[in-house]
Amino acid sequence: MGAMSEGVPVRCPACRREHLYAAPSYPCACGAPVVPPVDRYAQAVPVTHRAWDEEWLTLRCGACGRGTPWPRPELGCPCGTVLRVPVAVEPVKTAPALTPPPARPAFQPVTIRTARDAVTAAALYLRWLGYRDIRRADQRPPSGIGLAARGILAQVDPTVRPASLRDVECLWLTAMTESAECVYFSLAGYADEARVGADTLGVPLFVLDLTGTPQPVNDHADALSALPRT
Structure with a gap:
């Protein structure tokens, strides 16, 4: 006790x-x-x-x-x-309900063989995080494919080139203009400058492994993955 x-x-x-x-x-x-x-x-x-x-x-x-x-x-x-013993707070008017939140089910990935699979994996992951009505973003990013849902903008880069600092900055600027959060999914990882810039801007970075499971790259991605949503 x-x-x-x-x-x-x-x-x-x-x-x-x-x-x-x-x-x-x-x-x-x-x-x-x-x-x-x-x-x-x-x-x-x-x-x-x-x-x-x-x-x-x-x-x-x-x-x-x-x-x-x-x-x-x-x-x-x-x-x-x-x-x-008297205390300086009011009593609870109803009995306490033991209703812990249900555990989030395990993410079910899709194997990545094509660029379309990478986009599908990212969309499924966003839905697993709790975002609904995922669609193609209105603005096409300089590279990769943009996804959007209420409150968030995502960029999926299925190329074999590591994402650059410019890629991350462009995503962040676009999200700022739409008053949304943003997240980046890359198949080939990130350049060192891109990681540093993402940490500064608060952009979550994920790497898509071939099993289709997004792996957090920075602390912002870890925080996003751990955030409970309904």
Whole structure:
């Protein structure tokens, strides 16, 4: 459950005995500890009955801002009274639902034998990432084939020449004019200057292997692949 917070005095209203209570910390999904903010000025109340919607409170992570339901803190007094420790947050009105997001299915590639196969592989990968209504881009790129979907512009280069810095810059400029993100797929990889430029401009770079599976080349591509979409 993690480390305990600094103790605060809690008095039992039944026997008037005072206890030093330290609220437990809970691990957020991001890994940061979350501790219930105990209200040291409010009085603890005896638990006389149990109601499911009163057993939970929402704790907001100070690191990522995520709100998560956790059990309300309680303290057992030696006199036999169970005390509900007051906290400075509102209780959750409904029971917490254990609904983790479904895992993204594995990408199903197509073997690349032709330039058309390369375009198909890139389109399938974009669809796997969550983009819909993929179509040919309105503007034809200087090299390769352009694909577009809502919010993103992709360039697929099925040639045997590594993509150049100019290729990456042209894609980025076109995406900027359309207020869209962009991504580059190349069959032959990238020149060193193209990789440096893509890192600076924030362009995800992928290499298409012959199995049809796009392989991330830079950190921007890794981030795009890991981004959950619906």
